[in-house]
Amino acid sequence: MNNEQRPVPAQVDVAIVGAGVAGCSIAYQLAKRGKSVAVFDQRGICSGASGRNGGITGTGSALHSDAGEAIHALTSENFGMLQDELARELGDDFSLLVTGGVDIATTEEQAEFLKAAVEVQQASEIDVEWLDGPQARDLIPALSEHVYGVEWKRNSGHLWPFQLVHALANGARHYNAAFHTHTSVQRVLASNGEATGIETERGTVEAGAVVIAANAWTRDLLPDLPDGAIVPSRGQILVTQPVGQILPMPFSTNYDKEYGRQTHSGQVLCGGFRRLDVDEGLGLFSEDVHPPAVGGIANCLASIFPKLAGLRVVRTWAGLMGFTADGLPMIGAYGENKGLFVAAGFNGGGFSYGPATGKAMAQLIANGRSTLDLGPFDPNRFARGGASWDNPFTAGERNNPKKLSLEA
Numbered sequence: 001m002n003n004e005q006r007p008v009p010a011q012v013d014v015a016i017v018g019a020g021v022a023g024c025s026i027a028y029q030l031a032k033r034g035k036s037v038a039v040f041d042q043r044g045i046c047s048g049a050s051g052r053n054g055g056i057t058g059t060g061s062a063l064h065s066d067a068g069e070a071i072h073a074l075t076s077e078n079f080g081m082l083q084d085e086l087a088r089e090l091g092d093d094f095s096l097l098v099t100g101g102v103d104i105a106t107t108e109e110q111a112e113f114l115k116a117a118v119e120v121q122q123a124s125e126i127d128v129e130w131l132d133g134p135q136a137r138d139l140i141p142a143l144s145e146h147v148y149g150v151e152w153k154r155n156s157g158h159l160w161p162f163q164l165v166h167a168l169a170n171g172a173r174h175y176n177a178a179f180h181t182h183t184s185v186q187r188v189l190a191s192n193g194e195a196t197g198i199e200t201e202r203g204t205v206e207a208g209a210v211v212i213a214a215n216a217w218t219r220d221l222l223p224d225l226p227d228g229a230i231v232p233s234r235g236q237i238l239v240t241q242p243v244g245q246i247l248p249m250p251f252s253t254n255y256d257k258e259y260g261r262q263t264h265s266g267q268v269l270c271g272g273f274r275r276l277d278v279d280e281g282l283g284l285f286s287e288d289v290h291p292p293a294v295g296g297i298a299n300c301l302a303s304i305f306p307k308l309a310g311l312r313v314v315r316t317w318a319g320l321m322g323f324t325a326d327g328l329p330m331i332g333a334y335g336e337n338k339g340l341f342v343a344a345g346f347n348g349g350g351f352s353y354g355p356a357t358g359k360a361m362a363q364l365i366a367n368g369r370s371t372l373d374l375g376p377f378d379p380n381r382f383a384r385g386g387a388s389w390d391n392p393f394t395a396g397e398r399n400n401p402k403k404l405s406l407e408a
């Protein structure tokens with residue numbers, strides 16, 4: 001038994017389910033505000049998607065929908081917190097490198113889409129630029145001659161996810177938050193219209209507020225969420241042997257479906273190709289690697305960066321994301337019972353949201369409102385409107401390979 005696998009407390013101000021980037025950020029921000037906090041995870045800290053991801057972070061500029069401004073505000077707050085407030089408060093740099101990033105067009109259609117996206121963002125004074133093929137190769141000489149161009153985003157970079165999540169957990173412990181790992185939460189308790197606590201495999205905990213930060217597993221604890229509102233989505237990554245500096249910044253391609261970066265150690269990490277996974281990786285709770293997807297990732301890496309073609313792959317892994325029907329996270333108060341909150345469904349971008357989500361949730365729970373606009377992320381939206389999976393960036397890749405209307 002490790003030291004966090006221990007008897008659960010009888011009573012806390014806030015019980016948080018899930019010790020990923022979302023749960024640990026919320027715990028840190030609430031504990032800092034003087035709340036008594038306990039975090040429960042069925043495995044260890046950072047054992048879900050937060051410990052299995054690419055580590056790419058930055059400001060989202062998804063001005064393709066009504067949510068665009070709120071996404072930009074939340075992710076900008078997030079990126080700022082990583083560089084300044086959190087780094088200072090936690091005494092850690094999370095191995096964050098603010099390098100900028102590129103979205104690579106490998107077809108004419110992708111190039112047209114990215115050029116239009118750049119125009120929309122520039123009109124909102126967002127710091128992005130379209131670079132044609134030769135300009136892109138000036139920026140990243142290893143890029144293939146076949147690349148049409150790139151969207152160059154300056155407000156992004158990459159970090160070591162483990163380092164960030166453990167720094168947040170340690171920060172929360174500093175303010176007396178308790179972590180209960182290897183402690184599965186079985187259900188949320190409620191009576192007379194109020195959440196009253198949780199039932200765990202080690203006993204019952206009374207709580208003034210309950211936060212579900214269980215991402216892919218959210219529906220186990222909120223079974224009244226409409227079918228399809230949030231589904232598990234298996235993502236896979238390969239890592240190569242180390243090489244000299246070749247990728248100065250993270251990249252994504254094919255409407256964000258493939259992505260990668262070079263780590264501090266020189267290893268190149270690349271993920272994506274869910275379309276070669278069983279059912280596109282959707283609906284599975286398995287964290288096994290599916291070789292065809294890894295093969296797709298390897299081919300993608302070699303075709304965009306031909307110099308990487310001969311590298312040995314030294315490791316592969318899989319992790320479960322929580323994909324929502326509209327591609328937006330669920331952050332806020334949930335359902336009919338007062339005191340029940342959810343922060344989940346971060347799709348492929350939890351490290352662009354997690355720390356700021358922690359702050360927003362702590363404000364909401366401690367003060368009754370957040371200074372950040374959480375309107376588009378209302379977790380109750382699916383109950384009102386149904387879950388229609390009309391988000392082609394994250395769903396139905398094989399049949400619907402692109403693209404949201406930029407005019408919407």
Ligand SMILES: Cc1cc2nc3c(=O)[nH]c(=O)nc-3n(C[C@H](O)[C@H](O)[C@H](O)COP(=O)(O)OP(=O)(O)OC[C@H]3O[C@@H](n4cnc5c(N)ncnc54)[C@H](O)[C@@H]3O)c2cc1C
Binds near residue numbers: 318321345
């Ligand atoms: C392969 C891959 C690559 C990715 N690449 C990136 C990237 O480059 N950049 C980026 O921003 N994002 C990326 N993501 C997405 C990112 O990892 C997630 O959005 C983020 O980690 C979600 O954090 P979370 O805290 O919400 O969930 P998680 O980290 O999954 O944490 C949820 C936790 O809840 C616990 N839990 C669930 N149910 C229960 C229960 N009943 N009782 C107790 N505990 C429970 C789980 O054990 C888990 O630890 C990637 C994801 C994957 C899988």
